[in-house]
Amino acid sequence: MTTTLAIHNLCCHYDDTQVLSQLNLNLKQGEILALLGASGCGKTTLLHAIAGLIPLTEGDISLEGELVSSASHTLPTEKRQLGMIFQDYALFPHLNVADNIGFGLQGWSKAKRKQRVEEMLTLVKLQGLGKRQIHQLSGGQQQRVAIARALAYRPRLLLLDEPFSNIDSQVRHSLIEEIREILKSQQISAIFVTHTKEEAYSFADRLALLHQGKLLQTGTPESIYSTPNSSVVANFLGQANYVTAKVINQAELETELGRITSTDDIEHSVGCEGQLLIRPQQLELNPNANPTPERLGTVKAKRFKGGYTEYQIELGALNLISHSQNSELSLGQPVVVSVKPHPLVLHCNTVNA
Numbered sequence: 556m557t558t559t560l561a562i563h564n565l566c567c568h569y570d571d572t573q574v575l576s577q578l579n580l581n582l583k584q585g586e587i588l589a590l591l592g593a594s595g596c597g598k599t600t601l602l603h604a605i606a607g608l609i610p611l612t613e614g615d616i617s618l619e620g621e622l623v624s625s626a627s628h629t630l631p632t633e634k635r636q637l638g639m640i641f642q643d644y645a646l647f648p649h650l651n652v653a654d655n656i657g658f659g660l661q662g663w664s665k666a667k668r669k670q671r672v673e674e675m676l677t678l679v680k681l682q683g684l685g686k687r688q689i690h691q692l693s694g695g696q697q698q699r700v701a702i703a704r705a706l707a708y709r710p711r712l713l714l715l716d717e718p719f720s721n722i723d724s725q726v727r728h729s730l731i732e733e734i735r736e737i738l739k740s741q742q743i744s745a746i747f748v749t750h751t752k753e754e755a756y757s758f759a760d761r762l763a764l765l766h767q768g769k770l771l772q773t774g775t776p777e778s779i780y781s782t783p784n785s786s787v788v789a790n791f792l793g794q795a796n797y798v799t800a801k802v803i804n805q806a807e808l809e810t811e812l813g814r815i816t817s818t819d820d821i822e823h824s825v826g827c828e829g830q831l832l833i834r835p836q837q838l839e840l841n842p843n844a845n846p847t848p849e850r851l852g853t854v855k856a857k858r859f860k861g862g863y864t865e866y867q868i869e870l871g872a873l874n875l876i877s878h879s880q881n882s883e884l885s886l887g888q889p890v891v892v893s894v895k896p897h898p899l900v901l902h903c904n905t906v907n908a
């Protein structure tokens with residue numbers, strides 16, 4: 556499979572402040588990647604660098620093997636064959652839907668342009684609405700027009716900056732799935748900026764987590780969620796408990812909750828100490844089990860969440876969050892806390908331990 560985008564050792568500055576540092580990232584043809592991270596971590600800056608809107612101070616960017624940015628060279632945005640979609644749609648209010656979609660097709664014959672616009676209207680399920688004015692469309696429909704316009708001239712890469720943030724949450728989910736299907740059917744490579752992990756999970760094949768201008772981890776949503784390489788990544792992708800732990804052998808850790816066995820080999824060496832990550836749904840609460848002191852906790856708070864109940868458990872100095880199917884536990888009730896069997900994820904205190 557060919558590489559659409561290759562970013563190598565990229566650094567960007569605004570005045571004296573370094574905003575992106577030593578960033579490496581590749582994107583395969585047809586792949587959808589979500590750039591995820593807290594506000595201000597550099598997501599939009601990276602998108603702008605790929606678009607050629609800001610220069611690089613170090614490193615380079617290639618599109619389909621063509622060098623488009625380096626410290627000494629920036630190919631102008633309009634020569635990069637990119638599609639760009641931003642949260643405010645940036646449609647032309649004085650043009651109707653068809654003219655918005657056909658706007659980028661300069662130099663095409665009238666007949667070919669009309670045919671392409673019709674194809675695009677069908678693709679985004681807006682057949683028959685070509686003559687409508689933009690203000691006569693819903694937010695979701697306007698975003699479909701933006702997609703159609705961006706795809707009409709067959710870009711080699713689509714850049715989307717928080718494209719769903721202005722869409723009503725009721726329609727957002729189905730729109731995300733629909734647009735993903737359109738991109739997949741056309742084998743379009745895309746980079747999508749969001750700070751909402753749920754959007755990233757349903758839209759992207761792969762996530763790239765940015766933190767303070769550095770790329771911390773890339774991988775499928777499932778792999779990053781289950782084996783985050785740091786507490787920053789773990790916390791960003793969902794609630795997390797941490798207990799101190801030490802590797803006893805390849806399969807076991809000695810922890811604040813007693814000895815815990817992993818279902819996979821533990822990758823760290825014996826003796827390594829650190830923090831064991833336990834997701835709330837990996838903690839089991841049992842009011843009837845035989846208590847051992849290190850596992851006996853008390854229910855301090857509970858919140859019904861629909862599909863599960865969230866409990867806050869006090870256990871010695873630990874404050875643990877558990878998501879349980881059992882909604883019957885009451886405040887103050889003693890419970891035995893155990894960890895469901897799973898491959899344990901330990902973040903060691905010592906590097907390379």
Ligand SMILES: Nc1ncnc2c1ncn2[C@@H]1O[C@H](COP(=O)(O)OP(=O)(O)OP(=O)(O)O)[C@@H](O)[C@H]1O
Nearest residue numbers: 569570574592593594595596597598599600601750
């Ligand atoms: N034109 C600019 N001049 C100076 N600093 C800037 C400029 N644009 C952004 N920054 C700074 O660069 C950093 C990264 O900004 P960027 O917009 O890339 O973050 P982001 O991750 O997209 O944030 P958000 O999720 O809030 O949109 C921030 O600290 C921001 O204040």
